Amino acid sequence: MDTAVADSLDPLIAELRSRGFAVVGPTVRDRAIRFAEITGAAELPAGQGDEQDPGHYRVVERDDELMFGFAASPDSAKRYTQPPRQALFRMREGTVEEAEQEAPRVALLGVRACDLAAIAVQDRVFLGRHPDPAYRKRREALFLVAVNCAVPGGTCFCVSMGTGPKATAGFDLALTELTEPHRFLVETGSERGADVLAGIPHRPASAADVAAAEEVSRVAATRMGREVDTENIQESLAAAHDSPRWAEVAGRCLACTNCTMACPTCFCTTVEDATDFTGSLAERTEVWDSCFTLAYSEVGGSPVRGSGPARYRQWLTHKFSTWYDQFGVSGCVGCGRCITWCPTGIDVTEELRCIR
Amino acid sequence: MHPMTPAPYRVSSRRVDRADTVTLTLRPMGGPCPPFRPGQFTMIYAPGVGEIPVSISGRARAGGYAQTIRAVGAVSRALCQTRRGDVVGVRGPYGTAWDVQAAAGLDVVVAAGGLGLAALRPVIRELAAHGSRYGRISLIVGTRTPATLIYHRELARWRDVHGIDVQVTVDHPDHAWKGPVGLVTRLLDRIVFEPRRTFAFVCGPEAMMRAVADDLVRRGVAAGRVLLSVERNMKCGVGRCGHCQLGPLFTCLDGPVLSYARAAGLLAVPEL
Ligand SMILES: Cc1cc2nc3c(=O)[nH]c(=O)nc-3n(C[C@H](O)[C@H](O)[C@H](O)COP(=O)(O)OP(=O)(O)OC[C@H]3O[C@@H](n4cnc5c(N)ncnc54)[C@H](O)[C@@H]3O)c2cc1C
Ligand code: SF4
Ligand code: SF4
Ligand code: FES
Numbered sequence: 372m373d374t375a376v377a378d379s380l381d382p383l384i385a386e387l388r389s390r391g392f393a394v395v396g397p398t399v400r401d402r403a404i405r406f407a408e409i410t411g412a413a414e415l416p417a418g419q420g421d422e423q424d425p426g427h428y429r430v431v432e433r434d435d436e437l438m439f440g441f442a443a444s445p446d447s448a449k450r451y452t453q454p455p456r457q458a459l460f461r462m463r464e465g466t467v468e469e470a471e472q473e474a475p476r477v478a479l480l481g482v483r484a485c486d487l488a489a490i491a492v493q494d495r496v497f498l499g500r501h502p503d504p505a506y507r508k509r510r511e512a513l514f515l516v517a518v519n520c521a522v523p524g525g526t527c528f529c530v531s532m533g534t535g536p537k538a539t540a541g542f543d544l545a546l547t548e549l550t551e552p553h554r555f556l557v558e559t560g561s562e563r564g565a566d567v568l569a570g571i572p573h574r575p576a577s578a579a580d581v582a583a584a585e586e587v588s589r590v591a592a593t594r595m596g597r598e599v600d601t602e603n604i605q606e607s608l609a610a611a612h613d614s615p616r617w618a619e620v621a622g623r624c625l626a627c628t629n630c631t632m633a634c635p636t637c638f639c640t641t642v643e644d645a646t647d648f649t650g651s652l653a654e655r656t657e658v659w660d661s662c663f664t665l666a667y668s669e670v671g672g673s674p675v676r677g678s679g680p681a682r683y684r685q686w687l688t689h690k691f692s693t694w695y696d697q698f699g700v701s702g703c704v705g706c707g708r709c710i711t712w713c714p715t716g717i718d719v720t721e722e723l724r725c726i727r
Numbered sequence: 728m729h730p731m732t733p734a735p736y737r738v739s740s741r742r743v744d745r746a747d748t749v750t751l752t753l754r755p756m757g758g759p760c761p762p763f764r765p766g767q768f769t770m771i772y773a774p775g776v777g778e779i780p781v782s783i784s785g786r787a788r789a790g791g792y793a794q795t796i797r798a799v800g801a802v803s804r805a806l807c808q809t810r811r812g813d814v815v816g817v818r819g820p821y822g823t824a825w826d827v828q829a830a831a832g833l834d835v836v837v838a839a840g841g842l843g844l845a846a847l848r849p850v851i852r853e854l855a856a857h858g859s860r861y862g863r864i865s866l867i868v869g870t871r872t873p874a875t876l877i878y879h880r881e882l883a884r885w886r887d888v889h890g891i892d893v894q895v896t897v898d899h900p901d902h903a904w905k906g907p908v909g910l911v912t913r914l915l916d917r918i919v920f921e922p923r924r925t926f927a928f929v930c931g932p933e934a935m936m937r938a939v940a941d942d943l944v945r946r947g948v949a950a951g952r953v954l955l956s957v958e959r960n961m962k963c964g965v966g967r968c969g970h971c972q973l974g975p976l977f978t979c980l981d982g983p984v985l986s987y988a989r990a991a992g993l994l995a996v997p998e999l
Contacts, residue, residue, distance in 0.1 A: 462774050465735045465756050465814045469728070500980065501730040501965035609974070612996050639969030641962050642731075646775035653775035657731065660968070667970055669960050671799065681998035689972065696975030 373565060375557045375573040376580050380412040380438070380480075382571040383516070383544075387478040390567070392514055395451070396480035397444060399430055406446040406479070412438070415481075423524035423596070423707060426716030439481060439548050442524030443706040447635035448486050451477055452493055452509055459642070459655040472505040478514035482542070484535030485527075485706040487517055489635035491541055495698040496638045514563065517542040521587050525596035526707030528720060532599065534704045537588040544568065547584035556584040597707060597720040600727075604701075607727045608692035612684065616726045621679030623715045628661035630709035630717075631686065636702050639667070662686050687722060730965045733772045733816025738809045739791055744877045747798045748842070749807045750784065753817055754791035763792070764824035765849030766956060766984040770964045771796075772816030773805035780961045780979075781806075782846035783820060792817075795845035795877065821964040823984040825850045825954055830926035833952075834862035836918065838939045840869045840911055840931020844877060846956050847930050855889040862925075865892040865918035869911030869935065872899045892918050911935060912942045922947030929955040937994055940987045953987035957994070974999050 377383065384394050388410070398407045399416045409415065420433040421441040433440050458470035490510075497506040517538035520527075529535030538545045543564035547556040556576055559565040631637040641660035646653050660667060662685050668675035676682045694702030703719070710718045736753040743749050753771070754760065763783045769792065772778040779802045785793040798804040809815060827850055835854060839847050854864050866885060870876045876895060886893040894914045896907040907913060911931070925948045929936045936955040944950050959978040962968035971978035974993045976985070993999055 459729065459731045460733075462733075462735070462772075462814075462816060465737070467733060467735055467816065469732050472729075497967065499966065501967065503730060503967065505729055612999065638967065641968065641970070642778065644775050644777050650775065655731070655772075655778075660962075660970075662969065667960065670958055675959065676998045678998060685972070685999075688974075693972070693975040697977065 373559045373568070374576040374581060375568060376576050377555050377557050377571060377573045378553075380415070380555065383567070384409065384411055384480070386567055386570045387514065392476045392478035394478045394480055397439070397441070402430055403428065404430060404441050404444045406444065406450070409480070415439075416441070420522060421524060423526045423711045424716075425526065425710050425718045426713050428711050435550065436553065437521065437548055437550070439518045440522045442520060442522065442527050443483055443485065443708055445633060445708065445712060447633070447706070447708065448479055448482055448490055448513075449493070449635045451479060451513060452490060452506065453497070453638065455659045457505065457657045459657055462653045463651055472508050474505075474508040474512040476512050476514070478516060480516040481518045482515050483520055483706070484517065484538040485529045485532075485704040486635055487515065487538050487541040488529075488532075488534035488704040489706070490515075492636045492698065492700055492702065492704065493638060495700065499698075514567075515542045515544075517545040519545060519547045519584070519588050520591045521548060523591050523594050523596060524707055524711070526710040526718075527595050527705065528597040528599050528707060529705040530592050530595045531597075531601060532701060532703055532705035536591040547587050549580065549583050549587070554580075556580050597710070597718070599705070599720050599723055601701070604723070604727070605692045605695045608688050608723075611726050612688075614726045616722065617680035617684045619725075620717060620722050621683045623717055624663075624679060624683050625715060626663040626679060626682060627714060628663045629712045629714060631661040631663060632659060633708040633712040635706060635708070636690075636704060637661070641666075662689070687719060687726070690719070691723065730967065731818070731963065733770070733778070733818045735814050736791075736817040738811055738813045738815065739789070740787070741809065741811055744795060745875060747807070748795060748877060750793055750795040751806070751809065752787040752789070752791045752793055753815065754787075755817070756814070760786070760791055761820060763820040765827060765853060766825035766846060767820035767822050768846075768964070768983065769794070769817050769819035769821065770961070771806060772818075773802050773809070774814070774816065776805040777802040778816070778962075779803060779806075780964060782956070784845040784848040785852060795842065797842050819964060821979055823982055825928050825984055827853045829952070831860050832862065834920035834925040835864045836915075836920055836925060836927040836943065837864075837866045838911055838927065838929045838931070839866070840935035841871065841875070842877070843930030843932075843935075843956070844868060847928055848878070848881075850928050851885060851891070855885055855891060858889055858891075862921070863892070863919055864890075865894070865920060867911055867914035867918060868893070868895045869914075869931065870895065870897055873897055873901050873904050894918060910938065912938050915939070915942055915946070925952065927953045929953060933958065933994065940991070944987065950988040950991060951986050954984055955987060955990060956983045957985055957990060958983065
């Protein structure tokens, strides 16, 4: 892996744009730090940070000028790898026409290590036994610029899940934001990445630059807001199906589905059907779904998981236990989104402690 | 091709089995029908209405899948109402199969509850066609009322021509009914099989399948030789929608046919 130093992100953004990528990066909107298309580094949230706790999120002013001084945003890369709504096909009489598989050339700037791990998890879901060509196309069109976390949030636990805070694979370029003077250490993770780096002003990284970046990741790893003991987690959760804690946590869960929508690995979908007014043209659309709904498990007029405890158990057990059986990895990458965005502040790390 | 894209199939024949149940023959509009194994299902799409999993109940003589559908909701009703010549979408076949070969040399118990008989039909046809490969063959069927029984003529043929011991019980008899009344498990007392040398295929409502499987295991049949077909909500059939999960399993990929050795513990957990 080559390392270099760049002083500004403007040339990188311009270079990516000139290669036909829409550059999507963090911006402050809706009182949150959210992904949106940007045209220059001035649109990045310099000096803005976030405060994240169970059921709590605020954008706050920082006392420095860090452009990436915040943790996971409510948006994740899932929005781009697996859009919330995907047209599948149209059928008229005897002809089936697949939907145009849109794969916009997007460069995601500011992807975190946990999000890269989540994309790797999604690859296992969508490129497994019945590979999805539309996913593959979107995935190949994505250019990933990771940013190593300097300021983890109060709900982060990537260290426990072995996914962060430093990006080690799965990116085209990875940045570490350094201060005094403000600059970025740039690592290349792919040929595409190296090619882009070659097109922008940079200089070789000095030993001091590399050491400073290592220090950023070392310190970040000590600042995890949360922690999970993953020892034996798959077996112990599978054996905990009758824990009294399921009923306790379900008493606080609204089954609002926020956690599953915010989670970067939750992949469940359902389908919607529509016809034109003559009824001869039918269209199908795949949309995000959640195991917290009753319709999700309906069989023969009633849901398999009719009770709240059963639905919460399905979610947590899937993420931290049966995902290993199905995909050989954890379904949780420790990003903390489900904790932050739960309106009643349910904390998976605490539930795991109580259940196991 | 995208795994969610169906191929157009034409309804080439439609037989009314009962007031609410029809058997359709579905033939692909281009090319041959992909091969299937007994127990597999397809996702059938009623254009504009929705898509549901339906077992393949056989290969039609003129080519195409025979599929028996009971109208219970929007999609199954739309499919039951299709007419000859109509076009539907089909994906698959998907899922695991009844391992009929594993029953060679053994007594065979086939137990069906209600429409479960449709999913078992390819097994029974195989047993009937190669009866000498197996020991004693019994088919026990439970149905709600005499009027809800499907495949009358075939049941008679399996009994009279192929020498299969066919027994039917009903929950609610009518005046003409002279046969047994009650749960299908009761019929296990009326058939002959050597438990330690028996293979069983069970399909029906989950409670019925568990009752039959438990009973067979209690009598000494190995749980690994009892196969059942698990029903879960399915929106994709290909392991991407999540809906069909049963603990660690995707019912669409790892099932629907599971051995009781694998399924018993999972089905015993309420609301898993
Ligand atoms: C592997 C498998 C094989 C099947 N084989 C047959 C068969 O041969 N013949 C037959 O008539 N039926 C079969 N079924 C059941 C059939 O799929 C349901 O009756 C059908 O999905 C009901 O859909 P609906 O829209 O008509 O009814 P609704 O009650 O309106 O259902 C709404 C939705 O819930 C889901 N759903 C409801 N009931 C079931 C169910 N029992 N299984 C799975 N999903 C369900 C479906 O997604 C359905 O679209 C099978 C189910 C499975 C899983
Ligand atoms: S379960 Fe929660 S912490 Fe884990 S990946 Fe999903 S949203 Fe992030
Ligand atoms: S976000 Fe919280 S309340 Fe909503 S479904 Fe998830 S755990 Fe339940
Ligand atoms: S039916 Fe969608 S995952 Fe099994």
